[in-house]
Amino acid sequence: MSSPCDPENAPAGDVGAALxxxxxxLKALYDGRTESGPEQQQMVDQFAASMGPTGFDELLDGxxxxxxxxxxxLRAACESRDKDVIEHAVPTLVATMRMMPRTFRPEVIPTMAGLLIAAGTGLSPNLWRAQYGPWTSTEMNPLEATAVLLADHINRLAGDDHDFATRLITEALSSAE
Structure with missing residues (x-):
């Protein structure tokens, strides 16, 4: 049975820019920096300024x-070990979110957990979220941080290979072309 949140119905967005x-x-995290340096902030500011009217939506979808x-x-890795991806990943990531109150205000944690659960059950996170109205400005940093935490979780599972999650996506994009 098809769902309106089926990933086939979702825009992919600018996955490259999001990655x-x-x-x-991730590199800043692994280098021990908790905040962006001036060079990185300048690069982010230049990138944001170069986005057209739909660029931000493309980045969000990405x-x-x-x-x-x-x-x-993660679902495929868990299923190969007879584990449930929701049970494996979501509690750990939510616990981490709760330890980061400046990034994850308590009211956004259920939304970020919902995105993880939607994706873990094969639904499009952006279409799932769209059911509840437009994204809010208070969800932007938590959305990015959720993707970072998820990538870090995968990197740790891969034996602390700091580039594993990035390679996973770049290889998938390369093979899709």
Missing amino acids: LAIDSR ACTLIFMFMSW
Whole structure:
């Protein structure tokens, strides 16, 4: 039975730009930096200024596509071990979100958990979220941080390979072309 939140109905967005942003945050995290340096902030500001009227929506859809792809990979990895991806990934990620109150205000955690659950059950996170109205400005940083946490979780599962999640996506994009 088809769902209105079926990934086939979802725009992929600018996955490359979203991956660049997530990879940049991961590198900062692994280098021990908790905040962006001036060079990185300048690059982000220049990138934001270069986006056209639909660029931000494309980036937003791209981030949701990354969450879907990461959760799909996790689902396949869990199923090969007779585990449930929701039971495996969501509690750990939500616990981490709760430890980051400046990034994840309590009211956005259920939305971010819902995105993970939607993706973990094979639904499009952006179409699932669209049911509840437009994205809010308070959800933007948590959305990016959710994708970063998910990528970091995958990197840790891959034996602390800091580039595994990024390679996973770039290889999938390369094979899709």
